[in-house]
Amino acid sequence: xxxxxxxxxxxxxxxxxxxxxxxxxxxxxxxxxxxxxxxxxxxxxxxxxxxxxxxxxxxxxxxxxxxxxxxxxxxxxxxxxxxxxxxxxxxxxxxxxxxxxxxxxxxxxxxxxxxxxxxxxxxxxxxxxxxxxxxxxxxxxxxxxxxxxxxxxxxxxxxxx
Amino acid sequence: xxxxxxxxxxxxxxxxxxxxxxxxxxxxxxxxxxxxxxxxxxxxxxxxxxxxxxxxxxxxxxxxxxxxxxxxxxxxxxxxxxxxxxxxxxxxxxxxxxxxxxxxxxxxxxxxxxxxxxxxxxxxxxxxxxxxxxxxxxxxxxxxxxxxxxxxxxxxxxxxxxxxxxxxxxxxxxxxxxxxxxxxxxxxxxxxxxxxxxxxxxxxxxxxxxxxxxxxxxxxxxxxxxxxxxxxxxxxxxxxxxxxxxxxxxxxxx
Numbered sequence: 001x002x003x004x005x006x007x008x009x010x011x012x013x014x015x016x017x018x019x020x021x022x023x024x025x026x027x028x029x030x031x032x033x034x035x036x037x038x039x040x041x042x043x044x045x046x047x048x049x050x051x052x053x054x055x056x057x058x059x060x061x062x063x064x065x066x067x068x069x070x071x072x073x074x075x076x077x078x079x080x081x082x083x084x085x086x087x088x089x090x091x092x093x094x095x096x097x098x099x100x101x102x103x104x105x106x107x108x109x110x111x112x113x114x115x116x117x118x119x120x121x122x123x124x125x126x127x128x129x130x131x132x133x134x135x136x137x138x139x140x141x142x143x144x145x146x147x148x149x150x151x152x153x154x155x156x157x158x159x160x161x
Numbered sequence: 162x163x164x165x166x167x168x169x170x171x172x173x174x175x176x177x178x179x180x181x182x183x184x185x186x187x188x189x190x191x192x193x194x195x196x197x198x199x200x201x202x203x204x205x206x207x208x209x210x211x212x213x214x215x216x217x218x219x220x221x222x223x224x225x226x227x228x229x230x231x232x233x234x235x236x237x238x239x240x241x242x243x244x245x246x247x248x249x250x251x252x253x254x255x256x257x258x259x260x261x262x263x264x265x266x267x268x269x270x271x272x273x274x275x276x277x278x279x280x281x282x283x284x285x286x287x288x289x290x291x292x293x294x295x296x297x298x299x300x301x302x303x304x305x306x307x308x309x310x311x312x313x314x315x316x317x318x319x320x321x322x323x324x325x326x327x328x329x330x331x332x333x334x335x336x337x338x339x340x341x342x343x344x345x346x347x348x349x350x351x352x353x354x355x356x357x358x359x360x361x362x363x364x365x366x367x368x369x370x371x372x373x374x375x376x377x378x379x380x381x382x383x384x385x386x387x388x389x390x391x392x393x394x395x396x397x398x399x400x401x402x403x404x405x406x407x408x409x410x411x412x413x414x415x
Contacts, residue, residue: 059291060212089216090287092294136302137202141209145198161294 006048011037011075015052018074021066022140025109028067032097033057035088049082050075055093058141095160106158112146114160123148124155168344169282170224171244172351174234175341175387176288177217178245181235182396183266184210185403186253195256202302206263209295216288236407240396247386248331250396257310257317258324264307265328267300268365269335272357281349304368311372318373325369326377333382336361 015037016029028034036053052071056064068085075083095114103113112120112131122129128150135145138156147154188207194200218231229237243250249266253259274296277289310317336358345351369376385391406413 056212058209058212058295059216060208060210062208089291092287092291135198135202136298137198137205139201141205145201159298161298 006039006041006050006080008037008039011039011050011052011080014074014078015071018067018070021063021070023106023109023111025105026098026102028054028071030099030102030105031057032093032095032099032102033067034071047082048080049084050080051084051086053086053088055088057093059089061141063140093161095158098158110155111143112155112157114158116160118160120146120155120157123151123153125153126151167224168341169348169350170221171341172345173217173221173224173285174244177214177221177231177234178243179249179266180210180217180292181214182243182245182399183249183263184208184214185399186249187259187263189253190259199256203259206299206302209292209299213288213292213295216291220284220288232407236404237411240392240400241389243392243396243400244387244389245396246331246334247383247393248328248334250386250393250399251328251331252395254324254327255320257320258327260303260306260310261321261324262328263299264303264368265332265365266335267296267303268368269357269361270296271300272360273354276352276357280351285350307368307374308372311369311374321372322374325374329377330379330381331383333380334384334386337384337387339388 012029012034015034016027018028020026020028020031020033023031033054033056034052035055036051038051038053040049040051041047042049052075054064054067054071064087068087071085072083098114106113107124110124112122112124115121119133120131123131126148128148130149131146132149133144134147134154136159138145142159143156144159145154146157184207187203187210190200190203191207192200194203214235215231218234222229222231222234248262251262271293274289274293278286278293280286280289307321311321312318313321336354338353338355342351342353342355346353366376386393
């Protein structure tokens with residue numbers, strides 16, 4: 001690999017291919033977990049050093065370690081040897097950072113996207129707006145359980161925080 | 162007991178130990194919750210609290226500067242070094258007591274963490290900003306559950322009132338006022354917990370009224386947890402389970 005041509009955009013593109021371990025239809029970039037990418041080149045050797053900053057969705061999110069491992073393996077596979085991973089908690093992660101592509105992919109997968117009003121807009125299956133909350137908590141810290149009173153299917157809602 | 166030279170360290174231990182001890186107690190429900198949704202909710206709440214513990218105790222360890230980690234503080238300290246309030250260490254008993262405790266604590270944590278966002282200490286402010294988002298979800302659920310069960314069947318009502326009567330004398334410790342609180346207040350790191358008592362009383366009374374539960378009148382308050390002066394006999398038993406791995410195989414990891 002020619003280290004001199006490595007750009008931050010290239011690293012972002014690679015990270016966009018790293019899926020979230022718990023919701024594999026969206027990438028860690030779509031989820032807003034990757035906060036910063038910094039690429040620097042050594043003046044003499046031109047060797048690239050890469051610094052990636054990530055932030056947890058919820059403070060106890062058990063996927064953080066796996067996300068870090070997946071970033072490491074994705075970037076080392078591309079020949080990056082000088083890699084530093086940083087975790088930051090401020091500013092606190094918010095669903096506002098989720099990309100529009102990410103929200104659409106969630107919905108296609110059957111998970112209702114986060115809404116500012118704190119409740120899903122519609123059933124991700126039949127699109128009915130007749131929905132009700134089952135529980136504020138779901139299979140991962142970031143989701144709640146809802147159901148559709150039209151098609152009667154339960155579904156998950158990505159909580160807005 | 163030697164006097165702690167650093168009030169910030171004490172303060173951080175109080176925050177971290179509250180989250181840790183309640184997080185562990187809540188995790189005891191994992192797999193035995195009264196319904197699948199409740200089991201999941203309890204496990205998620207515990208997970209949030211353990212995550213918050215890592216942030217508070219991680220910072221506490223840095224402030225202490227004795228080369229200890231958050232894990233060392235959680236797993237290698239004995240009961241008398243814990244700084245959690247007593248209310249959080251008493252056994253779960255039943256789902257009613259578990260939820261009343263969660264509610265009384267959440268109703269304090271939401272305004273408390275909201276206030277800590279303005280802390281003069283940047284790290285405290287960051288941890289509070291992260292944690293308060295989770296605490297808001299906890300409060301929403303615990304308040305709803307307290308109302309549903311308090312205003313439920315005669316059996317659920319009786320259990321909720323018994324839980325409230327049991328826990329009430331422990332709730333006063335949240336509003337303690339000692340030299341650590343004063344030091345944090347003077348440095349602009351935290352408000353005096355006392356200053357939250359009135360609004361807490363108002364919001365708790367409001368929810369309890371909706372839950373058809375009577376607020377106990379006895380103003381007596383147990384204390385001794387947040388100073389480490391005297392914990393209940395229950396904390397040692399809890400720690401013997403929580404710490405057994407690190408006590409038996411120090412430094413074990415996977």
